[in-house]
Amino acid sequence: MDKLTLPAPAKLNLWLHIIGRRADGYHELETVFQFLDYADHLTFAVRDDGQVRLQTAINGVDHDSNLIVRAARQLQAQSGCTLGVDIWLDKILPMGGGIGGGSSDAATTLLGLNHLWQLGWDADRLAQLGLSLGADVPVFVHGHAAFAQGVGEQLTPVDPEQPWYVVLVPQVSVSTAEIFSHPQLTRDSLPLKMRPVPEGNSRNDCQPVVEQSYPEVRNALNLLGKYTEARLTGTGSCVFGAFPSKAEADKVLALLSETQTGFVAKGSNISMLHQQLQSLL
Ligand SMILES: C[C@@](CO)(OP(=O)(O)O)[C@H](O)COP(=O)(O)OP(=O)(O)OC[C@H]1O[C@@H](n2ccc(N)nc2=O)[C@H](O)[C@@H]1O
Numbered sequence: 001m002d003k004l005t006l007p008a009p010a011k012l013n014l015w016l017h018i019i020g021r022r023a024d025g026y027h028e029l030e031t032v033f034q035f036l037d038y039a040d041h042l043t044f045a046v047r048d049d050g051q052v053r054l055q056t057a058i059n060g061v062d063h064d065s066n067l068i069v070r071a072a073r074q075l076q077a078q079s080g081c082t083l084g085v086d087i088w089l090d091k092i093l094p095m096g097g098g099i100g101g102g103s104s105d106a107a108t109t110l111l112g113l114n115h116l117w118q119l120g121w122d123a124d125r126l127a128q129l130g131l132s133l134g135a136d137v138p139v140f141v142h143g144h145a146a147f148a149q150g151v152g153e154q155l156t157p158v159d160p161e162q163p164w165y166v167v168l169v170p171q172v173s174v175s176t177a178e179i180f181s182h183p184q185l186t187r188d189s190l191p192l193k194m195r196p197v198p199e200g201n202s203r204n205d206c207q208p209v210v211e212q213s214y215p216e217v218r219n220a221l222n223l224l225g226k227y228t229e230a231r232l233t234g235t236g237s238c239v240f241g242a243f244p245s246k247a248e249a250d251k252v253l254a255l256l257s258e259t260q261t262g263f264v265a266k267g268s269n270i271s272m273l274h275q276q277l278q279s280l281l
């Protein structure tokens with residue numbers, strides 16, 4: 001059987017407001033997701049024996065807990081498919097950085113296997129399955145930049161500008177659970193009246209507590225903030241700033257490279273996964 005290789009791109013939260021907390025403790029958000037042209041790559045080869053095997057290990061994540069394996073097994077169980085798959089992962093995206101690598105890997109697995117196993121599921125059904133794996137999975141399944149509500153699953157497509165970004169990757173791992181349970185996290189941003197969204201006055205409500213707990217993140221924000229508005233994505237640790245051209249973004253990253261790790265990528269309102277899937281159909 002032929003192999004199929006697909007990208008799993010990163011996302012940014014261009015801003016993120018916390019507007020409340022549900023009875024189950026989860027936070028209600030309003031956020032805008034945009035994709036980056038910077039991605040992991042997954043290669044799939046169908047197996048006839050029904051086994052799901054991830055052939056590439058990631059440090060600190062067991063085979064069976066990897067979101068790729070969990071996504072494949074759930075799709076197999078819910079569709080009743082008798083085929084299996086071998087999967088190889090080229091891991092590029094920093095883990096736990098708020099750029100959604102695990103969720104994106106899961107979404108690429110769902111879309112890739114839906115195609116290879118010829119299941120014919122539509123995007124809504126795949127996104128619903130994906131939501132049980134992580135709040136960010138649905139936006140990667142749909143593949144369009146979006147204004148998101150709820151825990152991130154109620155999506156309205158939007159088309160923000162698509163600048164070049166410098167993304168800095170502070171070498172600390174920020175726990176999403178720790179930030180969402182922080183006593184000083186503000187949870188009372190007003191829901192937006194005009195949707196989709198004015199850019200003015202937007203912010204990331206997680207940023208103050210992350211900056212307070214992680215000096216490396218504050219330092220990265222201060223350094224990038226000398227050149228453009230710098231902001232946290234998700235619960236971090238990555239921070240980003242926009243530039244009008246690749247040349248300007250490259251120049252700033254080079255200036256910061258003595259003390260900072262990072263990358264330059266272009267914002268994209270259609271994910272590179274969906275651009276590639278279009279060409280398969
Ligand atoms: C904050 C966001 C914004 O895009 O991105 P990341 O920084 O993770 O990329 C997401 O909402 C992250 O969603 P997700 O990735 O599913 O969160 P998880 O790791 O499952 O959540 C870990 C814990 O954080 C808390 N949590 C998470 C999401 C949410 N809306 N409210 C919460 O209170 C819960 O206690 C949960 O058990």
Ligand SMILES: Nc1ncnc2c1ncn2[C@@H]1O[C@H](COP(=O)(O)OP(=O)(O)O)[C@@H](O)[C@H]1O
Nearest residue numbers: 066067068095096097098099100101102103105
């Ligand atoms: N395929 C995967 N890629 C990355 N992380 C994974 C994967 N599968 C499970 N995980 C777990 O999910 C956690 C969050 O990863 P990631 O999605 O990269 O970060 P974030 O949610 O901050 O954007 C990791 O620390 C890891 O324990």
